[in-house]
Amino acid sequence: MVRNILKLSQKMSQEIINKFQLPARYAGSEKSVWVEYIQLAADYKPLNLGQGFPDYPPPKHVTDALADVAKSPNCLLHQYTRGYGHPRLVSAIARLYSHLIGREINPQTEVLTTLGAYEALFSTIVGHVDVGDEVIIIEPFFDCYEPMVKCAGGLPRFIPLRLRENVTGDLPSSADWVLDKNELEGLFNDKTKIIILNTPHNPLGKVFKMAELELIANLCKKWNVLCISDEVYEWIVYKPNKHVRIATLPGMWERTITIGSAGKTFSVTGWKLGWAYGPAHLMVNLQMVHQNCVYTGNTPVQEAVAVSFEKEIARLDKDECYFNSISSELAAKRDFTSKFLCDVGMKPTIPEGGYFMVADWSPLESKVDLATEGDKYKDYRFTKWMTKHVGLQGIPPTAFYSEPHKNLAENFVRYCFFKKDENLQKAAEILRNWKCGKN
Numbered sequence: 001m002v003r004n005i006l007k008l009s010q011k012m013s014q015e016i017i018n019k020f021q022l023p024a025r026y027a028g029s030e031k032s033v034w035v036e037y038i039q040l041a042a043d044y045k046p047l048n049l050g051q052g053f054p055d056y057p058p059p060k061h062v063t064d065a066l067a068d069v070a071k072s073p074n075c076l077l078h079q080y081t082r083g084y085g086h087p088r089l090v091s092a093i094a095r096l097y098s099h100l101i102g103r104e105i106n107p108q109t110e111v112l113t114t115l116g117a118y119e120a121l122f123s124t125i126v127g128h129v130d131v132g133d134e135v136i137i138i139e140p141f142f143d144c145y146e147p148m149v150k151c152a153g154g155l156p157r158f159i160p161l162r163l164r165e166n167v168t169g170d171l172p173s174s175a176d177w178v179l180d181k182n183e184l185e186g187l188f189n190d191k192t193k194i195i196i197l198n199t200p201h202n203p204l205g206k207v208f209k210m211a212e213l214e215l216i217a218n219l220c221k222k223w224n225v226l227c228i229s230d231e232v233y234e235w236i237v238y239k240p241n242k243h244v245r246i247a248t249l250p251g252m253w254e255r256t257i258t259i260g261s262a263g264k265t266f267s268v269t270g271w272k273l274g275w276a277y278g279p280a281h282l283m284v285n286l287q288m289v290h291q292n293c294v295y296t297g298n299t300p301v302q303e304a305v306a307v308s309f310e311k312e313i314a315r316l317d318k319d320e321c322y323f324n325s326i327s328s329e330l331a332a333k334r335d336f337t338s339k340f341l342c343d344v345g346m347k348p349t350i351p352e353g354g355y356f357m358v359a360d361w362s363p364l365e366s367k368v369d370l371a372t373e374g375d376k377y378k379d380y381r382f383t384k385w386m387t388k389h390v391g392l393q394g395i396p397p398t399a400f401y402s403e404p405h406k407n408l409a410e411n412f413v414r415y416c417f418f419k420k421d422e423n424l425q426k427a428a429e430i431l432r433n434w435k436c437g438k439n
């Protein structure tokens with residue numbers, strides 16, 4: 001009797017398992033570097049230069065704005081707001097970008113606010129990709145692009161930025177990571193629906209130059225392709241580099257959706273507020289996905305971000321504007337980080353923007369016991385070994401490549417340098433001690 005019940009329940013559980021497999025469109029997307037490395041950090045408690053956020057307070061006026069919303073006598077600020085974006089916030093976003101891109105943006109029809117840049121990417125991709133459409137993704141890429149394209153039924157077509165030969169002996173710059181023109185041209189065809197651009201780039205820090213953007217723009221126009229421009233690091237650009245918004249290039253506004261993030265703009269990644277802006281004929285597709293997925297965003301956070309934007313818009317040309325001061329603050333951290341990575345024998349790529357730095361760790365291979373880690377790719381083994389035995393965590397950049405191109409990134413590690421000076425000094429010391437055999 002008991003055995004029969006057991007058999008029956010085994011059969012039932014097998015039936016349940018069989019029927020409720022992950023849908024095929026998600027196959028291959030199960031693994032997430034973030035889930036794995038956040039757990040690794042929790043288990044080993046290294047100094048964490050892995051995840052991309054500051055470990056010190058964001059601008060005070062921004063957190064004060066949220067506190068003020070909580071205390072506001074306007075009780076409606078705690079209730080549902082307009083689905084496509086809180087009115088005060090879409091007005092501020094439209095005002096800012098109208099100024100930046102030199103065209104009037106309609107806050108009602110040309111802006112959508114979302115749950116982080118993630119949801120803006122999701123709504124743009126799912127709102128445009130049909131089964132069989134091809135989407136060009138530049139490697140390394142922010143890791144959600146590929147699963148989002150696949151879940152919409154699209155076919156990702158990958159092209160890597162390649163590190164060009166450097167004969168000067170100087171450290172490479174992110175500008176040395178370049179697309180091959182012929183390779184890029186060869187990817188465009190009648191099935192191409194979208195190209196995803198990320199500038200300033202995560203993880204390389206590349207800030208695409210006008211000529212590079214013109215090449216992409218001309219191909220978009222030639223093949224009638226939509227450009228999704230992920231510009232979440234738009235305010236973090238080191239002198240003399242300049243961030244160029246591809247939507248400002250001739251003929252590009254009508255075929256570009258640009259994506260931003262309050263998390264990156266105001267250094268409050270936990271607020272998970274993003275936006276997309278573009279022409280109304282494209283935005284309707286995002287709005288449709290958004291309304292049927294989350295319908296509306298978080299009202300208090302949108303109000304606080306609106307207030308924060310208003311403050312910065314009023315002082316855009318001043319040094320104290322956070323959009324200007326953040327890069328000066330980070331430039332010093334970038335220089336300090338590249339120096340200590342060099343001192344230990346790594347070869348960093350100096351980023352032109354963003355707050356990540358990739359470094360070639362292969363000169364140190366003899367100091368690392370890669371055989372103790374079971375992962376397929378060397379950068380995973382290196383970063384795990386360093387976390388466990390040296391106490392410093394970075395991110396393996398093969399996570400940002402398609403399978404056939406992962407070999408291009410195995411010798412690299414990504415570090416985030418948006419950390420307290422004190423913690424960057426600790427990281428330098430950890431590496432120095434390791435180099436001298438003290439840990």
Ligand SMILES: Cc1ncc(COP(=O)(O)O)c(C=O)c1O
Nearest residue numbers: 116117118142202232261263274
């Ligand atoms: C290039 C890029 N795009 C999008 C995102 C997602 O931004 P959010 O946290 O606003 O969803 C990130 C976050 O790290 C990113 O680096």
